[in-house]
Amino acid sequence: MEINEFQELSTRTMPEGDKNGKANYALGVTGEGGEVADIIKKHLFHGHELNREKLIEELGDVMHYVSGLAKMFDISLEEITEYNLNKLKDRYPEGFSKERSINRVR
Template identity: 35%
Template sequence: MDLNDYQQQANKTLAGNEHVLTNLSLGLASDSGQLIDLVQKYTFQGQDLDRDALMDRMGDVLWYLSQIALWADIPFDDVAKANLATLKARYPQQKR
């Protein structure tokens, strides 16, 4: 799936109000924390990794990121491309 297409389709579920960016940012922090909690339980508490829950949280984080980018009028494909350029510059020794 194209990331820009995802961004536009996901936007259909955004309930807008005057505090959209704040709501998106708080949701991102919350779901990121839930994702981290799953990893912590796996890593330090010996629990099985709940891959379904992990995928759900990653999907929610993806949704929040895509909507923050859309709010800022930034195509999500541009976010991904810029990140790959940053990684290439940061890790030039890595094989491509």
């Protein structure tokens, strides 16, 4: 599936005419991101087995909220991913390095 197709199909569950929709989706990003962080925390620090299926579910929820929020501001996921890749290429032209991370250009 192409990323913009995901965005279009994901809008099926977005509330219509909700004046608080942008806040709802922004808070959804942070809430679901917290659930992702909790899964990783429990795996790395509490000795839990990584629940891959649950991680996929929560990452999908993050993508849904990011996708919807972007749609509300008329931004495609393709535009976001291209922008991000270009930013990372500028920041780390030879790949990630601690030195370039500390002395970031962008």
